[in-house]
Amino acid sequence: MLEGKVVGVVSSKGGAGKTVFVANLAFAMSSVFGRRILAVDGNLEAPNLGLCFNLPHPPLTLRDALEDKIPIEEAIYQLNEKMDLILGYLMNEATSRKAKLGEKIQFLLKKYDFILIDSCTGVDEDVMKASDELLVITEPDRLSVTTVYKLIKAARENELKIRVILNKVRGSKGELEKSAVEATLAQPVASVIPYDPRVIEAVNKGVSVLQLSPNSPASKSYKKLAADLLGEELREGIIEKTSKALKKLKIKAPSEEEVEIRVEVGSDEILAKKKVIETALNRLFEYYERGLILEDVYKDLKRKYLEELEQLDSQAQR
Numbered sequence: 504m505l506e507g508k509v510v511g512v513v514s515s516k517g518g519a520g521k522t523v524f525v526a527n528l529a530f531a532m533s534s535v536f537g538r539r540i541l542a543v544d545g546n547l548e549a550p551n552l553g554l555c556f557n558l559p560h561p562p563l564t565l566r567d568a569l570e571d572k573i574p575i576e577e578a579i580y581q582l583n584e585k586m587d588l589i590l591g592y593l594m595n596e597a598t599s600r601k602a603k604l605g606e607k608i609q610f611l612l613k614k615y616d617f618i619l620i621d622s623c624t625g626v627d628e629d630v631m632k633a634s635d636e637l638l639v640i641t642e643p644d645r646l647s648v649t650t651v652y653k654l655i656k657a658a659r660e661n662e663l664k665i666r667v668i669l670n671k672v673r674g675s676k677g678e679l680e681k682s683a684v685e686a687t688l689a690q691p692v693a694s695v696i697p698y699d700p701r702v703i704e705a706v707n708k709g710v711s712v713l714q715l716s717p718n719s720p721a722s723k724s725y726k727k728l729a730a731d732l733l734g735e736e737l738r739e740g741i742i743e744k745t746s747k748a749l750k751k752l753k754i755k756a757p758s759e760e761e762v763e764i765r766v767e768v769g770s771d772e773i774l775a776k777k778k779v780i781e782t783a784l785n786r787l788f789e790y791y792e793r794g795l796i797l798e799d800v801y802k803d804l805k806r807k808y809l810e811e812l813e814q815l816d817s818q819a820q821r
């Protein structure tokens with residue numbers, strides 16, 4: 504039986520990226536590492552986690568559970584085989600009812616490895632009380648970092664473990680550097696998520712950026728953080744491996760398959776590369792069928808890989 508950890512995602516300034524972060528981190532933890540993850544929309548003042556997955560009007564929500572109209576289990580929406588959501592609905596008198604959040608969530612801990620909770624901007628005491636640990640989101644500018652300090656102080660007073668996430672980093676001149684953020688907050692930065700237009704595009708399509716662009720800069724950061732939180736090692740994905748393999752003319756496929764390929768084809772470079780691509784094609788199809796990448800992405804990569812195969816065939820005939 505699982506015994507999940509509850510992680511609240513908080514920030515002091517609006518628009519720092521909490522909601523989108525919860526959506527993508529939960530997707531990375533579940534789709535890449537196969538863990539059971541629940542993402543909860545705890546921002547009942549502006550609930551919009553559902554929009555990140557094209558679910559703007561959930562029939563049953565956290566609000567119904569907090570108002571004791573339904574058991575919390577009935578508010579669970581299954582997004583895919585490993586990831587569930589509990590979405591929100593605007594609740595004006597959120598303050599008093601939301602105090603029950605922690606108590607309600609306790610019923611679900613046995614079903615999940617991690618429960619991620621999105622929160623209201625500022626010191627969201629109910630989310631903080633419900634959490635075992637906090638991920639504190641800040642942008643790399645002085646106003647964000649200074650205001651987030653208040654939140655960190657409150658977390659320290661509550662003896663909550665915190666990890667700071669630096670979000671929307673452009674690497675541009677004038678931005679606060681990671682070391683400056685660490686010095687101001689007296690806290691290491693656990694993860695840097697780059698500013699990535701693909702994140703915005705994915706939100707507009709109602710999917711995770713990992714489905715739209717698995718190797719975009721932000722996707723890579725979400726995967727890396729997911730690995731750190733789960734104590735896993737992040738291995739290169741099949742798409743990344745295949746493109747590198749083709750570039751370098753070296754065989755690099757996922758571990759077990761790599762061994763099999765080497766044994767099977769020995770030093771025949773063309774045959775080996777064909778095997779790598781065929782393996783990638785099979786894996787891609789599996790990902791697509793499981794809803795882990797979008798149809799467009801799947802079709803595009805499939806077309807590229809088939810073209811590569813054709814080229815290799817014509818090379819072999821020469």
Ligand SMILES: Nc1ncnc2c1ncn2[C@@H]1O[C@H](COP(=O)(O)OP(=O)(O)OP(=O)(O)O)[C@@H](O)[C@H]1O
Nearest residue numbers: 517518519520521522523624671697698699702703
């Ligand atoms: N890494 C990123 N790269 C580019 N855009 C991002 C990134 N992370 C978040 N965004 C964008 O920033 C905007 C605000 O994000 P989001 O709504 O998640 O913030 P929030 O902290 O939840 O805001 P609120 O205070 O309203 O709850 C969105 O348009 C989102 O797409």
Ligand SMILES: [Mg+2]
Nearest residue numbers: 521522546551
């Ligand atoms: Mg939000």
